[in-house]
Amino acid sequence: MTDLDDLRDALQSPPGFAPRVLDLDQVMAAGGRLRRRRRLAVGAASALAVAVLLVGGGQVARLAGGPPPAPANPAQVADVPDGRVLGEVMPTGVRTGAAEWVIYAQPVELPGQSGVRFGFQLGRRSADGSLRDEVMTNDVEGSDRAPGFHAVQRAMTIDAGTTLTFGYYVGSPATITARAGGRTVTAERAVWSEDPSVTVFWFRPRDVTPNTKLTKLTAKDAQGRVLPAGDTTVGVG
Missing domain, CATH: 1.20.5 (Single alpha-helices involved in coiled-coils or other helix-helix interfaces)
Structure with missing residues (x-):
């Protein structure tokens, strides 16, 4: 081994290094x-x-x-498809902009609820006669033809304007009244053309506004006798 080899080994091996397996x-x-x-x-x-x-x-x-923000309501305003109106459209005589608020029945299908087959839509009817859905109200259980009040919907403010407080009654009411703002108000009525036992009712905007608390819904016959109450709950939305 040369001196150069000895120098290379010394540089590559640390002091005290001993090779092992x-x-x-x-x-x-x-x-x-x-x-x-x-x-x-x-x-x-x-x-x-x-x-x-x-x-x-x-x-x-x-x-x-x-x-x-919460997601927008998926039930968007839409034109009424053909065949989705049951019976005649009922005018209310109340206008919103260039249209009129009208009420008409539409079919309802709820899973597991065979007793609910229809509800009522508050819509707008334009001058050309076209309809536009706005607010639907219907039962969600039980029977849609049980005696008494059904699916009462409170007025509210939407893009189309201020809606009406409306619902329907099964029976033969001669008058439908309620307490609103400390006084008694009387509803307008129309008999559904598909079933004369069903009466649609609504309150005029001057009598019931979105901020009016509505209580003591009462239906009476022609002799002034109080009829079955049914469901007098006033819903919103």
Whole structure:
């Protein structure tokens, strides 16, 4: 061996170095531990990133003025399809813009509710006679022809204007009244052409507004006798 070879060995070998056989099992175990530590570190970093993103998103929502707005009502205003009006359209004599509020029956299909087959739509009728659905009201259980009041809907303000408080009564009422704003008001009425036992009623806007609390709905016959009450709950929307 030359002096150059001795110098190269001295440079490549640290002091006290003694060559020994490698333990492959120990090397593999150490490598496995290292990979597990790396996976844990990456998982922790990912979880932290998600947490920061969620917190940041919440802060953005708050800075923007609160949580994201609720999705729009999927029941959009739509033209009435052919064959979706049962019987005659009932005029109310109340106008909204260039149209008139009218009421007409439409078929209803509710899963598991064989006793509910129709409801009433408050819609707009334009000068050309076309109809546009606005507010539907119907029973959701029981029988749609049980004696008494059904599906009473309170007036509300929508894009098309201020709607009417309306519903229907099964029986033969000569008058339908209610208490509104400390006084008694009388509803307008129309008999459904498909079933004379069903009377549609509505209150004039000057008598019942969206802010009016309506109580003591009462139906009486021609002799002034009180008829079955049914469901006098006044719903909204």
